Amino acid sequence: MLTSPFAGSLTSLLGEGAMNVMMKRNLLLLGLACALGTTFAARVRGEAGEEVGRLAELMGWKAGTIVADIGAGDGKYTFAAAGRVGAAGRVYATEIDAKKLEELRNEVAKRKLANVIVVESKEVDTNLPAACCDAIFLRRVYHHLTKPVEFDANLVRSLKPGGRLAIIDFPPRAGLEPVEGVPSNRGGHGIPQKIVIEELSAAGLKVEKIVDDWPEDDYCVLFVKR
Numbered sequence: 001m002l003t004s005p006f007a008g009s010l011t012s013l014l015g016e017g018a019m020n021v022m023m024k025r026n027l028l029l030l031g032l033a034c035a036l037g038t039t040f041a042a043r044v045r046g047e048a049g050e051e052v053g054r055l056a057e058l059m060g061w062k063a064g065t066i067v068a069d070i071g072a073g074d075g076k077y078t079f080a081a082a083g084r085v086g087a088a089g090r091v092y093a094t095e096i097d098a099k100k101l102e103e104l105r106n107e108v109a110k111r112k113l114a115n116v117i118v119v120e121s122k123e124v125d126t127n128l129p130a131a132c133c134d135a136i137f138l139r140r141v142y143h144h145l146t147k148p149v150e151f152d153a154n155l156v157r158s159l160k161p162g163g164r165l166a167i168i169d170f171p172p173r174a175g176l177e178p179v180e181g182v183p184s185n186r187g188g189h190g191i192p193q194k195i196v197i198e199e200l201s202a203a204g205l206k207v208e209k210i211v212d213d214w215p216e217d218d219y220c221v222l223f224v225k226r
């Protein structure tokens with residue numbers, strides 16, 4: 001039964017049966033859209049959460065571990081990491097892009113995350129304090145670095161002795177635009193694992209583990225600062 005004055009005039013125009021069918025169909029479409037939205041959000045949360053869980057295990061995070069997510073983007077991995085290390089831990093989320101930085105800061109405030117610190121990164125410098133971190137990870141960021149030699153020296157400086165660095169990345173992929181300003185040896189959008197190992201070994205880190213079956217056809221190279 002339709003009761004509002006607007007519904008009443010439409011009902012007299014279309015007839016009550018047609019109006020009821022139309023409203024039921026609209027409600028059904030609305031329900032479907034909500035369900036799809038919820039499923040998508042859960043999938044995104046779930047995927048980042050699962051990947052961070054795997055990373056936490058690989059890097060030996062505990063409650064209280066201090067982590068940095070370099071080039072945090074929309075913060076999905078930072079927020080999952082913040083949940084893992086808990087109130088006694090800390091996650092530095094760095095970004096070079098001004099808009100992403102602002103969005104990250106807004107999201108951290110909205111979620112009231114006391115254990116996340118957003119840091120503005122520069123082309124050659126993470127801007128992280130020296131020896132601040134037990135673990136640093138770069139997910140799909142290393143191939144964007146335009147000054148890797150200087151940047152790597154800063155990554156190493158920010159690790160505590162015995163700290164670990166994880167590089168999650170992928171070999172150059174066809175169909176992706178080349179990244180502007182990066183060294184010419186990358187060979188396209190992405191970076192061969194061999195170059196990651198050469199550059200971070202030259203910066204003073206030791207390879208601890210190589211994982212080739214990382215999600216979404218990425219690889220993960222784990223380094224340690226001895």
Ligand SMILES: C[S@@+](CC[C@H](N)C(=O)[O-])C[C@H]1O[C@@H](n2cnc3c(N)ncnc32)[C@H](O)[C@@H]1O
Nearest residue numbers: 071072073095096097121122123139140141144
């Ligand atoms: C492909 S996105 C990956 C974002 C996020 N790590 C993820 O996996 O969803 C690469 C990010 O690295 C950031 N970036 C590029 N160079 C950077 C630098 N030198 N320092 C910090 N962030 C950087 C970009 O702004 C961008 O947000």
